[in-house]
Amino acid sequence: MSETLVIDGAHVVTVGGEEYPGGHVTLRDGRITSVGPGPGPLPPGARRIDAAGCVVTPGLINTHHHLYQWATQGLFAEGTLFEWLTGSYEIWHRLDADVVAGTTTAGTAWLALSGCTTVSDHHYIFPRGRGDIVAAEVEAARAVGVRLDLARGSMDRGRSSGGLPPDSVVETLEEALRATQAAIETHHDPAADALTRVAVAPCSPFSVSRELMVEAAQLARAMGVRLHTHLAETLDEEERCLAEFGCTPVEYAEKLGWLGPDVWFAHAVHLSDAAIARIAATGTGVAHCPTSNARLGAGICRVTELLAAGAAVGLGVDGPASSELTPLSGEMHQAILMARARKGPQALDARRALEMATLGGARLLGRDAELGSLEVGKLADIAVWRIDGFGYDVIDDPVVALTFGPPPPLELLLVGGRPLVERGELRTVSADSAAASGRAAHRKLLQEVSR
Numbered sequence: 377m378s379e380t381l382v383i384d385g386a387h388v389v390t391v392g393g394e395e396y397p398g399g400h401v402t403l404r405d406g407r408i409t410s411v412g413p414g415p416g417p418l419p420p421g422a423r424r425i426d427a428a429g430c431v432v433t434p435g436l437i438n439t440h441h442h443l444y445q446w447a448t449q450g451l452f453a454e455g456t457l458f459e460w461l462t463g464s465y466e467i468w469h470r471l472d473a474d475v476v477a478g479t480t481t482a483g484t485a486w487l488a489l490s491g492c493t494t495v496s497d498h499h500y501i502f503p504r505g506r507g508d509i510v511a512a513e514v515e516a517a518r519a520v521g522v523r524l525d526l527a528r529g530s531m532d533r534g535r536s537s538g539g540l541p542p543d544s545v546v547e548t549l550e551e552a553l554r555a556t557q558a559a560i561e562t563h564h565d566p567a568a569d570a571l572t573r574v575a576v577a578p579c580s581p582f583s584v585s586r587e588l589m590v591e592a593a594q595l596a597r598a599m600g601v602r603l604h605t606h607l608a609e610t611l612d613e614e615e616r617c618l619a620e621f622g623c624t625p626v627e628y629a630e631k632l633g634w635l636g637p638d639v640w641f642a643h644a645v646h647l648s649d650a651a652i653a654r655i656a657a658t659g660t661g662v663a664h665c666p667t668s669n670a671r672l673g674a675g676i677c678r679v680t681e682l683l684a685a686g687a688a689v690g691l692g693v694d695g696p697a698s699s700e701l702t703p704l705s706g707e708m709h710q711a712i713l714m715a716r717a718r719k720g721p722q723a724l725d726a727r728r729a730l731e732m733a734t735l736g737g738a739r740l741l742g743r744d745a746e747l748g749s750l751e752v753g754k755l756a757d758i759a760v761w762r763i764d765g766f767g768y769d770v771i772d773d774p775v776v777a778l779t780f781g782p783p784p785p786l787e788l789l790l791v792g793g794r795p796l797v798e799r800g801e802l803r804t805v806s807a808d809s810a811a812a813s814g815r816a817a818h819r820k821l822l823q824e825v826s827r
Contacts, residue, residue: 379423380404381793382416383760386427387774389727390750391434391734401432403756406569406792411750429764430787431774433730434749435493435757436704437737440604440642440663440692443497443513444471446479446486447818448697457610457672461540464697469544470824473507475817480516482814483696485802488522490703490783493757493791495522496663496692496741498604498642500529500579501545502555510559514572521796521804523570523757525741527577527604528559532588539583549588552578553595560599568746569755569792573601575741580606581628582616589632602638602742605629608651609643610674626651635660640740642692643668644682645675652678656685661740664732666710667702668694676714679732680723690737691729705783708733712779726775760788 381403388399390411400416402409410416418424448467452460476499487495495517502509510528517524530552533539539546547555556576564574576596578584584605596603608614608625617625626647629635637659644655644662655662664677682689691707693699702710708729715724738748746755762785763769763777771777778784789797796804 378405380409380419380421382418382422382424383427383432383758384415384424386430386432386760388432388750389730389775391731392749393751401750401758403758403790403793406756406794408750408752408754408756411752425788427760427787430760430762431778432750433759433761433778434734434747435759435789435791436491436733437494437690437741437748438487438492438693438704439496439640439690439737439740440665440694441483441495441497442499442695442697443480443483443495444468444476444499444501445695445697446483446814447475447821449700451697456612457674458540458612460672460698465541465545467821467825468501469503469542470821471501471503471506471509473509473512475821476509477512477516478813478817478820480513481520481805482810482817484517484520484522484524485805485807485810486701487693487704488520488789488796488802489786489800489807490705491759491761491786491789492704493522493759493789493796494525494737494741494743494747496525496527496575496604498527498529498577500531500577502547503545510563514563518571519805520810521791521794523572523791525573525575526559526563527575528556529577529579530556530588530592531579531583533583533585537585541583546583549585549591552588553591556592557595557599560601564601566600573741575602575604577604580613581625582613586632589634593633597638602640603634604640604642605634607641607644608646609669611646614646624648624651626654630654638742640688640690642694643674643677645669645677647678649681652681652685652687655682656687659688661688661690663690663692663740664711665692665694665699666707666714668699670710670714671698676718678718679711679715680719683728688736688739689732690740691733703783704733705778708779709781726773726779729779730775756790756793758788758790759786761785762787
């Protein structure tokens with residue numbers, strides 16, 4: 377018989393609905409059974425968690441990441457995006473399944489410790505003869521316990537074809553499509569409580585041919601999965617698209633069939649009013665990655681305008697190599713600051729930032745029916761944050777305490793009712809072993825490159 381768990385006495389933020397000071401959340405069999413004010417019902421055999429002094433939110437959803445980049449943090453610190461990519465590719469072309477297993481363990485453990493329950497990872501580098509990278513990532517994420525949305529990326533346009541990446545890391549059109557289909561058939565779980573889903577995710581317009589973009593979209597729609605790519609991240613990209621294709625990145629995407637409610641773009645920093653209108657009108661989503669965009673000097677996404685137009689917007693950490701040690705909870709803080717730096721103090725408030733990190737992210741991944749808010753029947757992916765400690769205890773608004781300063785201590789993190797973090801400590805794998813896995817991946821990759 378499954379245990380009933382009652383989280384009591386917390387400030388419960390359902391996201392998109394009511395807030396309950398001193399409220400409760402009850403769960404059973406991995407799903408939420410009750411949310412509301414006051415103490416929760418306590419049936420015989422139920423376990424009660426006293427969450428006084430805490431704020432309870434949905435688990436955070438990271439809509440864009442590159443877990444393999446855990447191994448190359450801190451490099452090319454003054455480079456533009458293209459300069460950073462060019463230098464990094466000379467290292468990444470030595471990736472293998474062992475390295476990816478280690479970076480996935482470290483990266484997902486770090487994200488779990490920041491309140492993240494679902495991670496969308498965009499992996500697009502598959503050097504030949506380096507093992508089953510997709511399987512290694514899926515298995516490592518499963519051991520940590522987060523939900524993994526694996527955006528199986530691809531590149532078929534190397535330097536010899538006018539693209540940015542070296543030829544050693546690109547696939548042929550046929551290889552990319554075949555391997556992407558195999559990843560979906562092997563690992564994608566369409567069930568509502570899935571721990572692993574797969575999206576189709578060609579890397580970007582400057583590393584992927586027109587044919588691959590078109591056929592990837594056809595493949596995704598034939599197999600009922602979602603579409604993801606980088607778009608409109610830098611002015612360099614805009615200039616390159618205008619010179620090569622005679623249109624802006626969003627216009628190019630639309631010509632290729634890449635706008636729609638099954639598509640989300642990473643970054644979307646450089647958007648005209650017309651582009652924002654088309655994104656919103658077509659139901660296309662945007663993963664906002666404020667720290668990475670600032671670190672690379674790419675600019676600031678027009679989040680205020682996107683939200684005002686009705687576009688779906690989530691948050692993404694992006695790769696650790698351009699967003700070193702950034703917690704997803706910290707991206708709420710960064711999103712608020714970036715929006716207000718552009719548009720003033722009413723541009724983005726604490727609750728809208730939390731919504732982007734939860735329900736907004738669920739919408740991008742097509743999982744808002746089961747994730748992203750605290751509602752009866754939804755999956756019990758829940759974060760409990762302690763806000764009664766030093767400093768946080770003088771902020772009366774719990775959501776401001778969560779988003780305006782450093783992320784508060786994580787008291788509890790549940791995925792489908794299963795504890796991943798308790799009192800700031802990982803329960804599925806140890807933080808020490810996860811860190812060791814990341815160090816080993818870093819050392820192995822750099823040793824491979826130095827040979």
